[in-house]
Amino acid sequence: MIQIGIDFGGTKIEAAALDADGQFLTRVRTPNPGCYDAAIRDLCGLIAQAESEAGGRGTIGIGTPGSISPRDGLMRNSNATFLNGRRFREDLEAALGREVRMANDANCMALSETVDGAAAGARSAFGVIVGTGVGGGLVVDGRIVEGANGMGGEWGHVPLPWMTADEFPGPACWCGLHGCLDMLVSGTGFRNDYVRRSGVTLDGPAIVVAAERGARDAVAALDAYVDRLGRAMAMVANIVDPDVFVLGGGMSNVAAIYDPLPAIISRYSFGRDWKGRVVPARWGDSSGVRGAARLWPA
Amino acid sequence: MAFSDYQPQMGSSVTADERAVRLGPSLSGTNLERAGDYNQRVVLQVIRRHPDITRTEIATMTNLTAPTIANITGRLFEADLIIDAGRRHGGRGQPAVRLRINPDGCFAIGLNIDRDHVTLVSLDLAGTVRSRVTRQVSFAMPEDIVAFVRDGVADIRASGKVRMDRVLGVGVALPDDLGRVPMPHRPAGYERWADVDLQALLGDAVPWSVHIDNDAAAAAIGEAQFGSGHDHASFFYILVSAGLGGGVVIDGSYYRGAGARSGEIGFLPLAGEPDRVLQDVVSLSALSARLEHAGLELGTVETTQAFPAAYAQHVDAWLDEASSALVPALTAVNCLINPAAVLIGGRLPDDVLDRLASDAYRKLTAAAPNIPTIAPIHRAMLSQDAPAVGAAILPFLDRILPSDAILIKG
Numbered sequence: 001m002i003q004i005g006i007d008f009g010g011t012k013i014e015a016a017a018l019d020a021d022g023q024f025l026t027r028v029r030t031p032n033p034g035c036y037d038a039a040i041r042d043l044c045g046l047i048a049q050a051e052s053e054a055g056g057r058g059t060i061g062i063g064t065p066g067s068i069s070p071r072d073g074l075m076r077n078s079n080a081t082f083l084n085g086r087r088f089r090e091d092l093e094a095a096l097g098r099e100v101r102m103a104n105d106a107n108c109m110a111l112s113e114t115v116d117g118a119a120a121g122a123r124s125a126f127g128v129i130v131g132t133g134v135g136g137g138l139v140v141d142g143r144i145v146e147g148a149n150g151m152g153g154e155w156g157h158v159p160l161p162w163m164t165a166d167e168f169p170g171p172a173c174w175c176g177l178h179g180c181l182d183m184l185v186s187g188t189g190f191r192n193d194y195v196r197r198s199g200v201t202l203d204g205p206a207i208v209v210a211a212e213r214g215a216r217d218a219v220a221a222l223d224a225y226v227d228r229l230g231r232a233m234a235m236v237a238n239i240v241d242p243d244v245f246v247l248g249g250g251m252s253n254v255a256a257i258y259d260p261l262p263a264i265i266s267r268y269s270f271g272r273d274w275k276g277r278v279v280p281a282r283w284g285d286s287s288g289v290r291g292a293a294r295l296w297p298a
Numbered sequence: 299m300a301f302s303d304y305q306p307q308m309g310s311s312v313t314a315d316e317r318a319v320r321l322g323p324s325l326s327g328t329n330l331e332r333a334g335d336y337n338q339r340v341v342l343q344v345i346r347r348h349p350d351i352t353r354t355e356i357a358t359m360t361n362l363t364a365p366t367i368a369n370i371t372g373r374l375f376e377a378d379l380i381i382d383a384g385r386r387h388g389g390r391g392q393p394a395v396r397l398r399i400n401p402d403g404c405f406a407i408g409l410n411i412d413r414d415h416v417t418l419v420s421l422d423l424a425g426t427v428r429s430r431v432t433r434q435v436s437f438a439m440p441e442d443i444v445a446f447v448r449d450g451v452a453d454i455r456a457s458g459k460v461r462m463d464r465v466l467g468v469g470v471a472l473p474d475d476l477g478r479v480p481m482p483h484r485p486a487g488y489e490r491w492a493d494v495d496l497q498a499l500l501g502d503a504v505p506w507s508v509h510i511d512n513d514a515a516a517a518a519i520g521e522a523q524f525g526s527g528h529d530h531a532s533f534f535y536i537l538v539s540a541g542l543g544g545g546v547v548i549d550g551s552y553y554r555g556a557g558a559r560s561g562e563i564g565f566l567p568l569a570g571e572p573d574r575v576l577q578d579v580v581s582l583s584a585l586s587a588r589l590e591h592a593g594l595e596l597g598t599v600e601t602t603q604a605f606p607a608a609y610a611q612h613v614d615a616w617l618d619e620a621s622s623a624l625v626p627a628l629t630a631v632n633c634l635i636n637p638a639a640v641l642i643g644g645r646l647p648d649d650v651l652d653r654l655a656s657d658a659y660r661k662l663t664a665a666a667p668n669i670p671t672i673a674p675i676h677r678a679m680l681s682q683d684a685p686a687v688g689a690a691i692l693p694f695l696d697r698i699l700p701s702d703a704i705l706i707k708g
Contacts, residue, residue: 010402011381031382034401066458076458081402081428084458133463172505174462176455182463 002058004050005293006043007105008032010065010079013039015046016289017054020298022116026053027289036082040095047096061101061295063108063288064088067150101295107144107153108291109281110137113246115294117282122243126236127153127281130229131249134182138240156182160228161235162268185229187250194221208254226257230264237269237276248281337362339700341370342379345397346423346699347528350383352394371397378464379403379423379698399424404698405465407454407504408690409447410513410683411472413437413481413540414582414596415645417683418450420460421690423698425524428459430683437488440499447503467507467693470496471516471685473541474559481540481583509692513537513685514561517643517678518545519552519695520688525679530638534631535678536563536624537685538644538654542577546635551701563627579623582645585616604647613650621657628658628675629666636671643678651677 002025003018013032017025028049030042043062051057066078068089075083089102103111110119110127119125119139129135134156138145145152159179160170170179171192183189187204194200194207198217202210210218233245251257258278266274281287337360344356353367360367374380383398404423410416416438420428431450435442447468454460473479477491497508511519518535535545544561546553553560564577578584586596592612605613631640642655659675666672680687695701 010378011375011400031384034381034398078458079402079461081459081461174465174505176452176505 001298002051002054002056003293003296003298004047004054004058004060005108005289005291005295006046006060006062007108007288007292008039008043008062008064008080009105009288013042013046014289015050016286016293017050017058018290018293022290022298025055026050028053032080034080034082036086039080039082040091043092044095059101059293059296060096060098061103061108061292062089062092063105063292064102065105067104067107067146068102070146070148070150103144103146103292103295104137104150104153105288105292106135107137107139107146108289108295109135109248109287110139110153110246110291111142111144111294112283112287112291113281114139114142115290117287117290118246118279119244122277124240124242125244125246126233126240126242128229128233128245128247128252129249130185130247130251131187133188134180134186135249136236138242155232155236156180156186158232158235160184161231181232185225185232185251190221190225190251193224194218197221204250204254208256211256222254222256225251226260227264229257230261231268233261233278234265234268234274237265237274241274242276244277244279246279246281248284248287252280335370336700337366338370338373339698341367342374342399343699345374345380346399346425349398349424350396352396354394356397377403401426402461403464404694405460406690406693407451407465407468407506408516408686408688408692409443409468409470409500410516410686410689411438411443411470411476412513412685413473413476413484414586416443416446417686418447418454419683419686419690420454421687422460423694427683427687429454429457430686432683436483437485439487440490440494444499444503447500451504465506466697467509468500468504469509469511469516469689469692470500471511471513471689471692472496473514473539473543474512474562479541482587507693509689509696511689511692512543512545512558513539513689514543514545515552515554516686516688516692517543517680517684518547518561518688519691520680520684521641521643521678522547522550522552523691523695524687525641525684530641532635532637533639533641534635534637534673535561536640536642536644538581538642538646538651539685540581540583542581544631546637548635563631566627566630568623569626576623576627580620584620585613588612588616604649617650617653617657621654621661624654624658625661625665628662629669632662632666632672633669637673639673640675641678642675643681643684645682648677648681651681 005016007014011032012029014029016027019025028046030046033039033042065080066075069076073087074085075088078084089100093100106129110125113119114125124140127137136153136155138153157175157180171183172178173180173183191204197220207218211222261278266272283290340360341356344359345351356367357364378400380397381400383396401422401424406421408419414436415432415434417432419430422428433446455462477489496510500508514537517537521535531550532548537543542564544563546560566576568574589596589612594609642651655675655677663672
């Protein structure tokens, strides 16, 4: 059975077709047109192209920014603001004449990694996406935990746990609260912290290189970052206790974070007895599109 | 340059006098920190004004080299400020990529505070007003403004129409002498406004930097960027607000004046009346006083609605007085500045502004036929919410679009 997965990204829309073994049959993409009707149209065209190149029809799954409210079926919290308040899934199904499954893109990443990625074989996994912002997704027994309000995995706007006096109350977040993880353990938060310490603006990789060379502010920023991320993950360990934490997004490419994280998580976890895996995603940027494909059974 | 947006005491103030370059939290740390780079601002402005433009066309317009433009557009793509609008076909070789502002890439919020109302709008970088809310309130106190902004921002957030993580800042437009100038019905305590630090006031309500300007200046800037600015590079803007303000735009740039008090036509003396000034006649306060005298109320005026019939004779009388009173000021504006046009805006129905414009023009040409030049007088394109929309543009101008200040900065 061919599984078509679509990653509805801010700048581009990508469709991929997977075969029964999870191999890519084809990958196609088109720029995000920036408005609703064109998006529906372009999606239909993209799916047709993918299926033509893959040599057959498939199931259709889509990963989107934001999510569908289980109460009213409308999209919300999407970075593509033209989706908000729309019946995106229904409208697309009407245009295609076929059933479509849809889920938040962070949730899709977690699902993909559970099926045949870095969390394969695990009973539960928490996807940690630390890029421009902070996203998350929880998968248990092969199913995404959407939650009663569709908020499952939305840990970006809990406050940094176990804040020190210096850290409190934390930066004001665009969501209206203070000290959110989105402002602190994202790649953006990492860069901002470094600027605050050093007065110098560098991009993430440059800060990491400086830390490797022993530059004091860079080392301090990286240490603080890992400690904060560890605390955030310890909080999840205390509540859900997943088998595996799978990391994606720009900061997941920093090799130096993986060694110290388990000890930090353990230190903050109840009983200090946590043992689990913290690993980078196997599928990288492809996890979104693969996870979307996996919204249907193979 | 210290990055102070990150501090618990959020944000900082950029006044009309100091235009420091700094980006919002989610846009910082990218190569956009070089937003101080004038060339980058110019390229962004060109793309904004000319959607679907190609890199080659940008080169022709700006005289920048192809590698420079490739470099700059690369950074703008990386920061999600521009998008690929698809390719233009025809001609030889690879179809050229067309560039457009990402409508969801960057937003700003605009607040207009006046003695008779308060307005909050949100604007995207491409120029679409995403939301607007106005509350008709007389002499709102600072605490009222904070409550209004808190509620307004929460509503914007709930609407899903704006990416709150891509808001660059909040622009605030208000009259310069909000607390100082005596106005009819001004309550005791309103003078507090003279001592208000707007950044401190709004710092709790919003997590973004605050950019402040005079309301007529903001309206003129809004008109220059989004309204008639496409047609007239130089114009004089007249804002009929609770008071009366003006703004001078020369070659697309707002001229601020040595003390940032240009355009203050409201303070011009009335011909033959030593104790009164122009804004005592040409203002919503003056119109309101007339209506009140007749037992009527000004109320909230929508541009789509004309005044009720009962108001007509009083509005007519006000228009007659106001258009006559404007003649000396307009004579001076024409002689001193020689603008391409005079534009009138304000929270009045379109037809009333149209009549004010045409009556003033007619009276001016009759009274001063021999002055060297008389510019046409029109209703401005951005009339009702002009100061709020102009306020929303201030964060863009301060940080990522061209403005004079960055040329002047050493």
